[in-house]
Amino acid sequence: MCQLLEGSEPKGVGILNNRQRMYVTNRMVRDWLLEKGYDQIWFKRHTKRNDIVFTQKGNYLATDLWNLFDGICLSKFGDITFLQMKTNAWAKESDLMKFIKKNKNVMVLVFNVTNKLRNTRGYVIRTRFYDDNGRLEI
Numbered sequence: 001m002c003q004l005l006e007g008s009e010p011k012g013v014g015i016l017n018n019r020q021r022m023y024v025t026n027r028m029v030r031d032w033l034l035e036k037g038y039d040q041i042w043f044k045r046h047t048k049r050n051d052i053v054f055t056q057k058g059n060y061l062a063t064d065l066w067n068l069f070d071g072i073c074l075s076k077f078g079d080i081t082f083l084q085m086k087t088n089a090w091a092k093e094s095d096l097m098k099f100i101k102k103n104k105n106v107m108v109l110v111f112n113v114t115n116k117l118r119n120t121r122g123y124v125i126r127t128r129f130y131d132d133n134g135r136l137e138i
Contacts, residue, residue: 028123029113039076043070043083044063065082066099068095071083073109082107086110087114091110091112093130108130108131110128110129110130
C-alpha cells in the first residue's frame, strides 16, 4: 500500500544526510501512526552507545530493540505493535517472521519511506503489517 503525504518534503532543504533523512522519515511515520489511531508511540534513539541485552544464553549489544525494531506503539485496540522503519528498501521478511514465530502475540508494522519511486514527488510511505499469520495487507 502506498500513500503520498503532501507537504512532507522539507522546504528549502536540498540533499539530506542520513541523520536528517531519519528525522524527516520518523516524523512522517509518527504522523501516519497518529492519523491511523495508534498511540503511545516510542522510537528507539540511535546513539553511538549500544544497549546491553541480557539473555539466558549470554549478553549482546543492540542498537535497535533486539537488533530488529526501531520503536513500539499501541494500536487503537490496545495491541502492542513493534515498528521497523527503512528508507528506500523493505526490511528482511525472514528475520521478522522468525521473531514473530518465536514469540507470542507479536504484531509488526514495517515502513518503507522513500523518495525514489518513479512518477512521485516527495516522500512516499509504504507499509506492511505482520502477525502470527504472516504478512497482511493494510
